[in-house]
Amino acid sequence: MNITFLGAAETVTGSNFLVEAAGKKFLVDCGLYQGKATEELQNTEDFLYNPADIDFMLLTHAHIDHSGRIPKLYNDGFKNKIYCTHATKDLCSIMLPDSGHIQESEMEWKNKKRIRAGEEPLPPLYTAEDAIKCMELFFSVGYDEIVEITENIQVRFNDAGHMLGSSIIELWVTEDGKTEKVVFTGDLGNNDIPLLDSPTMIDTADYLVMESTYGNRLHMRNDEKAELFLDIVSSTLDNGGRVIIPSFAVGRTQEILYEIDKLKETHMDDEAFQKKYKTLMKVPVYVDSPLAISATEVFKKNTDLFEEEIQEKLKNGDHPLEFPGLKFTPTAEESKALNDEYTPAIIISASGMCEVRKNKTSFKT
Numbered sequence: 001m002n003i004t005f006l007g008a009a010e011t012v013t014g015s016n017f018l019v020e021a022a023g024k025k026f027l028v029d030c031g032l033y034q035g036k037a038t039e040e041l042q043n044t045e046d047f048l049y050n051p052a053d054i055d056f057m058l059l060t061h062a063h064i065d066h067s068g069r070i071p072k073l074y075n076d077g078f079k080n081k082i083y084c085t086h087a088t089k090d091l092c093s094i095m096l097p098d099s100g101h102i103q104e105s106e107m108e109w110k111n112k113k114r115i116r117a118g119e120e121p122l123p124p125l126y127t128a129e130d131a132i133k134c135m136e137l138f139f140s141v142g143y144d145e146i147v148e149i150t151e152n153i154q155v156r157f158n159d160a161g162h163m164l165g166s167s168i169i170e171l172w173v174t175e176d177g178k179t180e181k182v183v184f185t186g187d188l189g190n191n192d193i194p195l196l197d198s199p200t201m202i203d204t205a206d207y208l209v210m211e212s213t214y215g216n217r218l219h220m221r222n223d224e225k226a227e228l229f230l231d232i233v234s235s236t237l238d239n240g241g242r243v244i245i246p247s248f249a250v251g252r253t254q255e256i257l258y259e260i261d262k263l264k265e266t267h268m269d270d271e272a273f274q275k276k277y278k279t280l281m282k283v284p285v286y287v288d289s290p291l292a293i294s295a296t297e298v299f300k301k302n303t304d305l306f307e308e309e310i311q312e313k314l315k316n317g318d319h320p321l322e323f324p325g326l327k328f329t330p331t332a333e334e335s336k337a338l339n340d341e342y343t344p345a346i347i348i349s350a351s352g353m354c355e356v357r358k359n360k361t362s363f364k365t
C-alpha cells in the first residue's frame with residue numbers, strides 16, 4: 001500500500017490523498033485550497049495523477065476544503081464512484097454548485113481586469129453546471145455499515161461529529177493475504193458540538209491519518225458561548241440596533257438557530273436573565289442566505305443524525321431548528337426588503353454579506 005499526501009499537509013486546506021493498494025488507485029477527499037492567494041493558485045494546477053485512472057473516491061465530509069475540487073476532477077476525466085454518507089451527498093448537492101457560482105463570479109471580476117489590461121479572459125475553475133453534473137458520481141452509504149468496494153478493499157464510515165454527515169473512514173486493505181487497516185479521521189468534531197453526536201471512538205488502526213488543525217488549542221465551552229451570545233444580542237437590541245451575524249451557511253447557521261431555540265425555551269427566574277430573555281423574544285430572527293436556507297432544509301431531512309437528547313425533543317414535536325419569530329428570505333426581493341426595515345432584528349447572513357449589510361443598515365442609537 002502506498003499513500004501520497006497531496007494536500008492539507010503543511011497547510012490546512014486542499015485535502016487530497018492518493019492511495020494505491022490491492023491493485024487499485026483511489027482518493028480520499030479532493031478539496032479546494034482556500035485562504036491565501038498563493039495557495040488558491042494551486043487549485044488551477046493539474047492533478048499529480050491522471051483523474052481518469054482513479055478507480056473510486058472516499059469523501060470524509062462536504063466542507064469545500066475536502067470536496068471543492070471534485071467538479072474539476074470530474075471535468076479532468078474522473079468518472080467513477082464517490083463513496084460518502086447520505087448527508088454528505090445532500091450537502092454536496094447544494095455546496096458544490098454554490099462553489100461553482102463563486103468560481104464563475106470571481107473569474108468574471110478577474111476577467112474584467114484582465115480585459116482592461118489587454119489580457120485574454122480565463123475560464124472559471126468550474127461552473128455551477130459542472131458541479132451539478134459531477135453529482136452523478138456520488139454513491140451514498142449509511143454510518144457503521146461495512147461496504148465492500150472490491151474483494152480486497154472494505155470501508156466503514158463512522159460519525160466524526162464535525163459537521164452533518166462527517167465521517168472517520170476505516171479502510172481495510174488485503175494484499176498478499178495480509179489485511180491492514182488505515183483510518184482517515186477527516187476533520188474531527190468536539191464532544192459538545194450542538195445538534196451532532198460526539199465523534200466515534202475507533203479502537204484500532206495499523207495506520208492513522210489524522211487532522212490536527214486545532215490540536216494545540218483549547219476551545220471555549222459551548223455553554224459559555226451561549227451566555228456570551230445572549231449578552232451581546234440583548235445589549236445590541238436594547239440599544240435599538242440590529243444584530244447581524246456573519247455565519248458559515250452550513251453548520252454554524254444551524255448551530256445558532258439551535259442555540260436561539262434553546263434560549264427561547266429556557267425558564268429562569270433570575271432577573272438579569274429575564275430582562276435579556278424578554279428582549280430576545282421580541283424580535284424576529286432572519287436567515288438571509290440562500291445556501292444557509294437550503295442547508296437548513298438538509299439538516300431537517302437528516303434529523304436521524306442528531307444527538308439523542310434532540311431525538312427525544314423531536315419525538316415530542318419540538319424541532320430544534322424551528323421557533324416562533326424565525327423567518328427565511330429565500331428570494332433576492334425579500335432579502336433586499338430587509339435593508340429597508342429599521343426595526344430591531346437578528347439577521348444571520350452569509351459571511352461575505354456582512355460588509356454590505358453594515359453599509360446599508362442604519363443603526364438607531
Ligand SMILES: [Zn+2]
Pocket residue numbers: 061063066162163187
Ligand atoms: Zn471540515
